Amino acid sequence: MKSPLRALTLCCCVYLIGCNSNPTAPLDNIFQDYRGQQPGAALRVLKNSKPILTRTYGLANLDQPTVITENTNFRLASITKHITALAVLMLVNDNKLGLDTTLTTIFKDFPAYAEDITVEQLLQHRSGLLDYEPLVATEPQQQLSDRDVLQLMSQQSSTYFPPGTRYRYSNSGYAVLAMIVEQISGLTFYDFLSQKIFQPSGLDRTLAYVNGVNSIADRAFGYTISNGEIEPSDQSLYSAVLGDGGVYSSLADLTRWHGLDYGSQLISPALRQKTLTPGLGDYGFGWRIDTYQGHRRYHHSGSTSGFRHYIARFPDDELTIILLTNRAGPDAQPLAERVLKLYLKPKN
Numbered sequence: 001m002k003s004p005l006r007a008l009t010l011c012c013c014v015y016l017i018g019c020n021s022n023p024t025a026p027l028d029n030i031f032q033d034y035r036g037q038q039p040g041a042a043l044r045v046l047k048n049s050k051p052i053l054t055r056t057y058g059l060a061n062l063d064q065p066t067v068i069t070e071n072t073n074f075r076l077a078s079i080t081k082h083i084t085a086l087a088v089l090m091l092v093n094d095n096k097l098g099l100d101t102t103l104t105t106i107f108k109d110f111p112a113y114a115e116d117i118t119v120e121q122l123l124q125h126r127s128g129l130l131d132y133e134p135l136v137a138t139e140p141q142q143q144l145s146d147r148d149v150l151q152l153m154s155q156q157s158s159t160y161f162p163p164g165t166r167y168r169y170s171n172s173g174y175a176v177l178a179m180i181v182e183q184i185s186g187l188t189f190y191d192f193l194s195q196k197i198f199q200p201s202g203l204d205r206t207l208a209y210v211n212g213v214n215s216i217a218d219r220a221f222g223y224t225i226s227n228g229e230i231e232p233s234d235q236s237l238y239s240a241v242l243g244d245g246g247v248y249s250s251l252a253d254l255t256r257w258h259g260l261d262y263g264s265q266l267i268s269p270a271l272r273q274k275t276l277t278p279g280l281g282d283y284g285f286g287w288r289i290d291t292y293q294g295h296r297r298y299h300h301s302g303s304t305s306g307f308r309h310y311i312a313r314f315p316d317d318e319l320t321i322i323l324l325t326n327r328a329g330p331d332a333q334p335l336a337e338r339v340l341k342l343y344l345k346p347k348n
Helices: 024-030 077-093 112-116 119-123 146-154 171-185 189-198 251-259 261-266 269-275 332-340
Strands: 012-016 041-047 050-057 059-061 223-226 229-232 247-249 288-292 295-304 307-314 319-325
Touching (some): 077 189, 077 295, 146 171, 247 251, 251 261, 261 269, 295 332
16 A cells, blocks of 8 residues: 655644643644544643643544544553563562572573573673574564464574673563563563453553454554655564563553553562663663653663654653654654753753
8 A cells, every 4th residue: 555645635633731831833743744544643641641642643643544542552662661571570579589680590492692681681682692583584483473483582502792891772572571571470571461460450451462362442554755746654573572572552451551651560669660670771670760851760661563652751840751653764863852951951
């Protein structure tokens, strides 16, 4: 399916609640390319956990034209990682697992290189596990799962570096963490998230999507725009791997999740603090921790076939921004940071 970008019918929704400024004109300029009958975006800014700006643009589904709303569910891509980390920490909290537990303790048939890889290193991208994508057969018959990634890792004999000595962002590590959740809990990863996290938290329509097992209400489909044409790109070979990026959610559910401090009620204060304490580099457990123009920031981007997202929290300012888009192309973080200029002043 190809759809021209000419003669667009503008389509967006605006909700301004308690906002002291009028960001309409700047936002229209920032999101000009997301408006109309094309893949769009959903944006929310929260102050003191209350929405002060919600703005939606474009379409969730071009085949059956559906406007993006605050209830539209996007594949979160790597924003999923803080949820995967939380699932692991819940098992640690219940003394079913330790941060210092090694891979070979959990998976007995793993090769010797895994003897020194701990759960904490996996959470902080310090394991050195090889990236799984280059290891996949050239003509696979079906999408990869987390279990397939685990199998690929068990067939390797080395890592990029001695575990614990360096930082290297690792989707492989988070797929393995999903399988650790399954191994220790006895539940499938998607059932663990549903039963232990989403349902108790009132995230009624957030889910880890498994084709043929569950379904996504108000689903946004992913697209790529190239040379003025729109191409479907909702799924890739790796879209069925859950631990590194398989959760779907919406502005509405993520707003509720923000109000619950991203699951802090499910683990001890000490573990929650470790979540937001960086190891090597700027990575904690599923979150990046740094500063932006002098403001302390917890954040993560998400990038996968047909989707680009960004979420950032500024705890000292009690300000949060969530940006979800259903198009491959510009990263969402620079777009979100242009919006942040309307709300945050640089600190000297």
